[in-house]
Amino acid sequence: MLIHPSLARLSTLLAFQPPPFVFVHDPFDSLALYDFVGNISAGEADMQLAFAQVNAVECFNPRVLYTRIVNALAAWEPIWRTGGECWGGTERGQWDPSWDTFVETLRQLRQHLTLNEKGIANPSEPLAQLPSNEGPHFVVVFEKAERLKDLLPSLLIPLTRLSELAHIPITTIFHSAAPWSDVRPSFAAAPEPYHLPIPPLSQPETLHLLASLFPIRPDAPKISPYHSSLQPLYGFFIEAVYSVCGSNIKEPRELAYIAAARWPGFVSPLLEDWKAERDRVHGSDNEHEYEDDVGSHREKRRLAGEEVKGQRDGPDVAYPLPTEEGRMRLLRLFNQTFSSALTSLYPRTTHARAWARHNRATYRLSQPFDSHHNLLDISKAAVSPLSSLTRLAKVLLVASYVASFNPAKTDIRMFGRTPGGMRKRGWRHGPRKARKGKIAKASKPAARLTGPASFPLDRLIALYGLILMELDDIDVETSFAELELLKVHVFTTVTELVQMKLIHRASANSSASSHSGANSAAGGAGEKLEGSTLYKSNLDFDAGCRLAKEIGLDLTNLLWDSNN
Numbered sequence: 001m002l003i004h005p006s007l008a009r010l011s012t013l014l015a016f017q018p019p020p021f022v023f024v025h026d027p028f029d030s031l032a033l034y035d036f037v038g039n040i041s042a043g044e045a046d047m048q049l050a051f052a053q054v055n056a057v058e059c060f061n062p063r064v065l066y067t068r069i070v071n072a073l074a075a076w077e078p079i080w081r082t083g084g085e086c087w088g089g090t091e092r093g094q095w096d097p098s099w100d101t102f103v104e105t106l107r108q109l110r111q112h113l114t115l116n117e118k119g120i121a122n123p124s125e126p127l128a129q130l131p132s133n134e135g136p137h138f139v140v141v142f143e144k145a146e147r148l149k150d151l152l153p154s155l156l157i158p159l160t161r162l163s164e165l166a167h168i169p170i171t172t173i174f175h176s177a178a179p180w181s182d183v184r185p186s187f188a189a190a191p192e193p194y195h196l197p198i199p200p201l202s203q204p205e206t207l208h209l210l211a212s213l214f215p216i217r218p219d220a221p222k223i224s225p226y227h228s229s230l231q232p233l234y235g236f237f238i239e240a241v242y243s244v245c246g247s248n249i250k251e252p253r254e255l256a257y258i259a260a261a262r263w264p265g266f267v268s269p270l271l272e273d274w275k276a277e278r279d280r281v282h283g284s285d286n287e288h289e290y291e292d293d294v295g296s297h298r299e300k301r302r303l304a305g306e307e308v309k310g311q312r313d314g315p316d317v318a319y320p321l322p323t324e325e326g327r328m329r330l331l332r333l334f335n336q337t338f339s340s341a342l343t344s345l346y347p348r349t350t351h352a353r354a355w356a357r358h359n360r361a362t363y364r365l366s367q368p369f370d371s372h373h374n375l376l377d378i379s380k381a382a383v384s385p386l387s388s389l390t391r392l393a394k395v396l397l398v399a400s401y402v403a404s405f406n407p408a409k410t411d412i413r414m415f416g417r418t419p420g421g422m423r424k425r426g427w428r429h430g431p432r433k434a435r436k437g438k439i440a441k442a443s444k445p446a447a448r449l450t451g452p453a454s455f456p457l458d459r460l461i462a463l464y465g466l467i468l469m470e471l472d473d474i475d476v477e478t479s480f481a482e483l484e485l486l487k488v489h490v491f492t493t494v495t496e497l498v499q500m501k502l503i504h505r506a507s508a509n510s511s512a513s514s515h516s517g518a519n520s521a522a523g524g525a526g527e528k529l530e531g532s533t534l535y536k537s538n539l540d541f542d543a544g545c546r547l548a549k550e551i552g553l554d555l556t557n558l559l560w561d562s563n564n
Contacts, residue, residue: 006198007036013194014049018137018171020163023145023193027177028200028250050113050136056147062155063097069140070102074109099158103166110135110168138170145174146183153185160190200250203242209252210238210259222319223274225264233321237266240331244338249346258341261352262359266334269365270326274319276364326365333361349501386502386543393493394547395471397537399463400503401544402558404452404537408459410560415466454506454534461490471552494535504536 013019052072059065067086071078076087087109114135140162142148148156163170174193176183184190201209216228241259249255322330337359344350389397406414497503539547541555548555 004036004198004201006196010036010196014137014139014171018139018169019194020171021160021191021193022171022173022196023180023183024173024175024196024198025177025179026175026198028198048136049139051139051141053141053143055143056151057144060151062099062152065152065155066097066102066105070105070109073106073138073140074113099155106138106166106170107168110138135169138168139173140170141173141175143175145176146178149183149185157185157189160185160193201252203246206246206250206252206255207235207238207242210242210256211235213256223271223278225267225271229319229321230267233267233270233327234263236327237263240335241338244335245342245346248342254346257352258338258345261345261356262334262337262341264356265337265359265361266330268361269330269333269363270322272364273366277319322365329365347501386547389547390493391551392490393497394551395467396460396464396490396493396497397502397539398544398548398551398553398555398558399460399467400455400497400535400537401452401539401555402467403455403460403463403535406558406560408455411459411463411466414558414560415463415470452536452538454536457494457533457535460494460535464490467553467558498535502538504538506534506536 010022010024013022050073052069054065054068054072059068070076070087074087078085087105140159142159148159158165159172160174162172174183180193180195211231211234214231214234215226216231217224217226222229238259241255241262245255245258340359341355344355345352386394386397494503498505537544545555548558
């Protein structure tokens with residue numbers, strides 16, 4: 001688990017002398033404290049700590065805040081069938097959501113947990129007062145604590161003084177991306193906390209942290225991506241990943257996610273050499289091939305036996321690590337895939353297992369290859385979200401590209417039909433050429449150079465219907481296209497394409513401001529779009545042509561500007 005080195009001080013404080021109030025300033029990694037709390041609460045039960053981790057954004061009123069804290073400290077899961085009762089609701093009645101009742105409930109909860117640990121808890125008898133040195137120590141962590149000043153300003157000061165108001169051993173931890181000077185209440189009403197800043201990790205610290213995540217498995221076979229003998233090569237691999245991706249992302253968690261997806265494929269050429277050497281010595285045995293599926297890496301249990309392992313990895317088989325030349329060859333082969341993994345995995349357009357499955361290497365490190373030929377064709381190996389789209393989604397993407405690169409006034413010229421149902425194809429394409437003897441006006445740059453323009457949803461749906469008529473040659477008098485546009489799955493598909501980032505959702509105000517200069521002479525057309533949802537196409541020209549070809553159209557015939 002990824003634990004920031006600076007949080008080791010907090011672990012020491014909580015183990016020996018917990019302070020009543022701690023402020024953690026972490027402007028870089030919002031999940032560092034979350035991992036720390038999970039590690040401490042799961043692995044160090046002998047510290048007598050009970051954790052409650054709440055999000056200040058979710059707790060928008062005092063009742064939600066109090067119930068979240070009490071239920072988390074008691075490890076109580078409300079059940080919907082029983083009315084969603086909180087802890088203490090069945091035996092002691094529903095407690096009222098006030099500060100005094102909340103503090104009293106915390107005292108009762110601590111006594112209840114202590115007596116349960118001793119095995120003498122009896123709800124029918126009154127709970128006796130316990131010494132302060134007995135019982136668990138409560139730790140309440142507030143994520144995004146800066147939001148408490150806006151959502152619950154009346155509770156900000158009492159929460160900082162929770163230990164002295166409740167008269168029980170409890171530590172309040174504020175975790176915030178803002179400094180304490182921005183969160184501190186006015187008039188110095190809150191006590192001065194124990195400040196714990198979390199600075200960004202340096203490159204050596206990040207590499208050391210990532211290298212420590214290598215899962216060493218003593219019972220794993222030698223021909224496995226996670227054998228202990230490959231740990232030095234993993235350190236070299238981590239440095240290569242950081243050199244490519246470190247300039248864009250600094251979070252160790254994201255770097256570890258990319259490394260976990262790429263490592264099985266990175267080491268597979270070496271493992272193929274090891275497998276060939278093993279087959280040469282012991283003969284081919286297809287049952288003992290390693291599994292390089294990222295995420296699980298579950299080895300076959302029957303291979304864990306010493307007899308099978310000795311037969312497969314005999315003492316006469318040597319599995320050497322690659323030399324410096326072999327490392328450079330691996331780096332030259334896989335260096336481009338690091339940026340491809342960053343593009344696909346960091347925005348989560350696909351998950352690590354699917355990306356690793358589509359980026360496997362099926363060759364050996366020792367085999368010769370042409371230096372001008374890249375064995376890893378990124379354009380073919382990378383996971384493309386366009387390959388699994390439905391016909392409806394492809395038509396919508398083509399319509400979005402046409403809407404982004406065609407002026408709105410050209411739609412009727414491009415897709416208009418005569419009353420008899422014949423297409424109007426007599427219109428010119430491209431800008432008007434200047435006549436002889438006249439000075440040509442400054443022509444506008446091609447739409448492909450200026451980038452995609454915003455368009456409203458109703459125009460996208462209208463173009464979708466027009467393209468359907470082009471595909472199926474539907475007569476304008478039929479109502480099939482109109483019925484198709486009103487179906488719910490059309491709007492659902494648009495939402496899915498936005499989530500896949502194939503269509504970008506732009507705000508109306510930003511689009512109106514970006515086109516205000518062009519629309520000022522036309523009477524302010526940008527104001528007409530204000531308040532409506534605008535979209536932009538995220539497809540490039542090659543992807544648009546490929547999609548149009550798959551549905552049976554030529555994209556160049558749908559674009560107004562021939563230079564596009």
